[in-house]
Amino acid sequence: MNRTLSADTPKKVGEIVxxxxxxxxxxxxxxxxxxxxxxxxxxxxxxxxxxxxxxxxRDALKDIRPExxxxxxxxxxxxxxxxxxxxxxxxxxxxLAKKIKIFSAVSSELPIAVVEKNTEEADLQKRLDWxxxxxxxxKNILIFKVWTLMEQAFREYWTSNDYIEIHSPKFxxxxxxxxxxxxxxxxxxxxxxxxxxxxxxxQMAMASGFEKVFEVGPxxxxxxxxxxxxxxxxxxxxxxISFIESHxxxxxxxxKAIQYVLGxxxxxxxxxxxxxxxxxxxxxxxxxxxxxxxxxxxxxxKLKVPDEREGxxxxxxxxxxxxxxxxxxxxxxxxxxxxxxxxxxxxxxxxEGDQKITKSFDLLWNGLEITTGAQREHRYNVxxxxxxxxxxxxxxxxxxxxxxxxxxxxxxxxxLGPSRMLMKIFNIDNVREVTYLYRGIKRLEP
Amino acid sequence: MNRTLSADTPKKVGEIVxxxxxxxxxxxxxxxxxxxxxxxxxxxxxxxxxxxxxxxxRDALKDIRPExxxxxxxxxxxxxxxxxxxxxxxxxxxxLAKKIKIFSAVSSELPIAVVEKNTEEADLQKRLDWxxxxxxxxKNILIFKVWTLMEQAFREYWTSNDYIEIHSPKFxxxxxxxxxxxxxxxxxxxxxxxxxxxxxxxQMAMASGFEKVFEVGPxxxxxxxxxxxxxxxxxxxxxxISFIESHxxxxxxxxKAIQYVLGxxxxxxxxxxxxxxxxxxxxxxxxxxxxxxxxxxxxxxKLKVPDEREGxxxxxxxxxxxxxxxxxxxxxxxxxxxxxxxxxxxxxxxxEGDQKITKSFDLLWNGLEITTGAQREHRYNVxxxxxxxxxxxxxxxxxxxxxxxxxxxxxxxxxLGPSRMLMKIFNIDNVREVTYLYRGIKRLEP
Numbered sequence: 093m094n095r096t097l098s099a100d101t102p103k104k105v106g107e108i109v110x111x112x113x114x115x116x117x118x119x120x121x122x123x124x125x126x127x128x129x130x131x132x133x134x135x136x137x138x139x140x141x142x143x144x145x146x147x148x149x150r151d152a153l154k155d156i157r158p159e160x161x162x163x164x165x166x167x168x169x170x171x172x173x174x175x176x177x178x179x180x181x182x183x184x185x186x187x188l189a190k191k192i193k194i195f196s197a198v199s200s201e202l203p204i205a206v207v208e209k210n211t212e213e214a215d216l217q218k219r220l221d222w223x224x225x226x227x228x229x230x231k232n233i234l235i236f237k238v239w240t241l242m243e244q245a246f247r248e249y250w251t252s253n254d255y256i257e258i259h260s261p262k263f264x265x266x267x268x269x270x271x272x273x274x275x276x277x278x279x280x281x282x283x284x285x286x287x288x289x290x291x292x293x294x295q296m297a298m299a300s301g302f303e304k305v306f307e308v309g310p311x312x313x314x315x316x317x318x319x320x321x322x323x324x325x326x327x328x329x330x331x332x333i334s335f336i337e338s339h340x341x342x343x344x345x346x347x348k349a350i351q352y353v354l355g356x357x358x359x360x361x362x363x364x365x366x367x368x369x370x371x372x373x374x375x376x377x378x379x380x381x382x383x384x385x386x387x388x389x390x391x392x393x394k395l396k397v398p399d400e401r402e403g404x405x406x407x408x409x410x411x412x413x414x415x416x417x418x419x420x421x422x423x424x425x426x427x428x429x430x431x432x433x434x435x436x437x438x439x440x441x442x443x444e445g446d447q448k449i450t451k452s453f454d455l456l457w458n459g460l461e462i463t464t465g466a467q468r469e470h471r472y473n474v475x476x477x478x479x480x481x482x483x484x485x486x487x488x489x490x491x492x493x494x495x496x497x498x499x500x501x502x503x504x505x506x507x508l509g510p511s512r513m514l515m516k517i518f519n520i521d522n523v524r525e526v527t528y529l530y531r532g533i534k535r536l537e538p
Numbered sequence: 539m540n541r542t543l544s545a546d547t548p549k550k551v552g553e554i555v556x557x558x559x560x561x562x563x564x565x566x567x568x569x570x571x572x573x574x575x576x577x578x579x580x581x582x583x584x585x586x587x588x589x590x591x592x593x594x595x596r597d598a599l600k601d602i603r604p605e606x607x608x609x610x611x612x613x614x615x616x617x618x619x620x621x622x623x624x625x626x627x628x629x630x631x632x633x634l635a636k637k638i639k640i641f642s643a644v645s646s647e648l649p650i651a652v653v654e655k656n657t658e659e660a661d662l663q664k665r666l667d668w669x670x671x672x673x674x675x676x677k678n679i680l681i682f683k684v685w686t687l688m689e690q691a692f693r694e695y696w697t698s699n700d701y702i703e704i705h706s707p708k709f710x711x712x713x714x715x716x717x718x719x720x721x722x723x724x725x726x727x728x729x730x731x732x733x734x735x736x737x738x739x740x741q742m743a744m745a746s747g748f749e750k751v752f753e754v755g756p757x758x759x760x761x762x763x764x765x766x767x768x769x770x771x772x773x774x775x776x777x778x779i780s781f782i783e784s785h786x787x788x789x790x791x792x793x794k795a796i797q798y799v800l801g802x803x804x805x806x807x808x809x810x811x812x813x814x815x816x817x818x819x820x821x822x823x824x825x826x827x828x829x830x831x832x833x834x835x836x837x838x839x840k841l842k843v844p845d846e847r848e849g850x851x852x853x854x855x856x857x858x859x860x861x862x863x864x865x866x867x868x869x870x871x872x873x874x875x876x877x878x879x880x881x882x883x884x885x886x887x888x889x890e891g892d893q894k895i896t897k898s899f900d901l902l903w904n905g906l907e908i909t910t911g912a913q914r915e916h917r918y919n920v921x922x923x924x925x926x927x928x929x930x931x932x933x934x935x936x937x938x939x940x941x942x943x944x945x946x947x948x949x950x951x952x953x954l955g956p957s958r959m960l961m962k963i964f965n966i967d968n969v970r971e972v973t974y975l976y977r978g979i980k981r982l983e984p
Contacts, residue, residue, distance in 0.1 A: 095781060112780075112781040112947065113747075114747060114945055130747070131747070131749065132702075132747055132748065132749045159944055159945040160945055161945045161946065161947045163781075195781075195916075195947055195948055196916060196917070196942070196945045196946050196947060196948075197945070198943070198944050198945050199918065199943050199944075200943070202944055203944075223742075223746075224742045224743075224745045224746045224941055225745075225746075225944055227743075227746035227747070227748070228746055228747045233702075233746075233747065233748065236702050236703075236704065236748065237702060239702075239703060240697065240701070240702050240703040241697075243703055244693065244697050244703075247690065247693065251686065251687075251690050255686070256578075256679075256682050256683060256685075256686050257682075257685060257686040257689055257690075258682065258974050259756065259773040259974055260974060260975060261756075261771055261974075261975045261977045262708075262756050262758075262771060263758075263770065263771055263977050263982055264982065265982030265983045266983075275723050275724065275725070276723070276724045277721050277722070277723050277724075277732070278721065278722045278723075278724075279721070279760075279770075279982070280760070280762070280979050282982075284982055286723070293974075293975060296669075296670045296975075296984065297670075297673075297974075299670045299671075300669075300670045300671075300673035300674055300679075301560060301576070301577070301578055301673070301674045301679065302578065302673070302679065302682065303577065303578045308754070309755060309756060310705065310707075310708050310755060310756070312708075312709075314725075314726070316726070324709065324725075325707055325708060325709055327705040334558075335541060335558040335609075335641075470641075470642060471642070472645065491983045491984040492984075494984065495670055495984075496642070497644070497645050497646070498605055498644050498645075498648055498649075498671055499560055499561075499605040499606055499607045499642050499643070499644050500607065500642050501558065501607045501641055501642060502641055502642075528704050528705055528706060528707075528739075528743075529706060529707045529739060529742075531707045531709050533726050536709055536710065536711030536725070536728075536730055537711045537712075537937045538742065538937040538938075538940065538941075
């Protein structure tokens, strides 16, 4: 017999079905036992009447407690037509058990609860210690269902626009991006370094004539900070395209992709996100608002927000600026453009008219930076001069500089953090909650 | 003016277009210069007549050599109606240049050729040294177009069957998978290890009730071998599903996915793969042939192939077995099942009737192993016993064993190597050729 998902039981009234799932709750009413059986698609009530089941099932039933994994065969009953007194939390469809089989038992007290009843949720550290139990909560599974759709939708945008997917190496031979936040690997008889982004290698694809590429993969940052926004390893989305005229072509590509992706998420999960997280997801119209860094600083000065980072925005400034744009323009998104050279890497192209300003941008969503992008400098001599100006050791980046020696088109791109997107989709403040298994300075387990 | 792709020029006869691309070849005929301009979509011939262009374009033209990156404005002409003597390699559509702009020059001799004329292809090591130039060859770009579609098609199969995508961490806290091929990372004041597969963490998703998951990501193996099949870092496809009855459920899921994916590739790229690589891609019917390891060894004994690895297959045996199945059954694929315990990891479930045999399989495609899969042992006590029997240190895998203590369904899954799939799609013998940027013991650059 094929398995029936919890969500499909209402279609099978009168039929014998096989259910699989976890015990969400057990209630005893005299000799009758009610089990709420949970699978990824919902919860169904199973009623166990001793006289209706066989002997092994009756024995099994004695032991069954929350989070046991079961297989149940039974008849689907519609109790809408009956005069029932008790309230069924799971609706009026129930399954009358005929056979009960335990696939997996719970051998000791659960360290954290899956179903919280009148108790506060356990402390975050404890929930991360027992992450796989925490993830059983339907609200947590929802986050990863949405992640799946979000990634699928980004990819639909890219592949339908003829991008090529690349998987660039995570091992690098030299500490080319500056060694401060770089992880070092023992690599046979030498050292290797873990890529902090696919930046250099997606630019290589431009020198290879791939013209439009995207990459999804892990990036590694030996960031010693404990903020709710940072981790030592996270998934990055990257794209890069050739023959652009300026960073505005990248901005345009991004806002179209985000509009498409949020439209897809709202369509499929909008109601569930609203009811579970209280977040009404808004699909933005194009174009998103844009301001230059200079304008941003003028606005922030008027709002009397302290200017703590010259030419860049502090988290506080990002929040205040987003609030201002939301109030004034009705947008949760704002592109901040034209960052000064001193806060951007050497490979960002500079404005023709002002060599102190880069053709770059960040995208803020409700106060959080979710993207950094730019047009890149593709002219070998200019790039070398900019690298020298920043004090880089040319020897360490020569393999990268070579990409620009044998014909490389003008190009640009961006990096986007999907976990930061999810934080904003759900209004969740901590990246740990939207990461499958968070990694930080003190956390390498489970 | 918007850019016109090379492939779209025939639709624009009589119009002024803007083209972008690389110079594939330059031919001088008196004062007239013919340029073959290459982009990702094809090649178009540009004819440069001095009297038709402006002064800066004439100056630029003097310098232009192969692999320069250009922008050209010109008029599309159809020379089918003219009496032309010369043969156009790129067909009879050409663009008469009006403006020529150099985006990027080639500053010195190209270290390897993009267009090989009457010369042998450069040595593989040299091509890998200059990988980004090697990748410009249309046959190499085709490999990554196919990769893009292959991954998209696998994902379509998974998402349309309601799988959840996970991105599991690559940092692990303990050398849990055996330290022989494990990379060690300096992780703040301690050590971390790079995951050799997402095995433990995709199983965690089963304990979390995700029920069906897939993951695409890099895996790291400190494999000291120099074979054409091995690298220190490669992309892995992984899937895992719950509530299975045996490894046959995994086999069934895999053959359906592969049939779907190869169907998509054949439909879009079948002709191109045939004409460029001489490989006629066959979409297999379901079910693929299956034999047990015991049967495989009997067949190989009859074929007099040396039995070099007890209970496992050598590369030579894999090839001979594949040849035999192809001859006998007409299939390029064969599932080999029921590997003995001694050649499988501790977490593979064993046959109810024979504790020396695992519920596992490999999939061979034309003599190459592309997949390993199994039903996993989900019963805590049995799993612990099997780990002890293999001599594992329980302390190092306790975080993993814990997944099975609080309710975990029966489950299984597989890992598949996309670069190995590509080797077989194109009949290419070396994994380096189908990897964007190969990483090996001696290769960390570019």
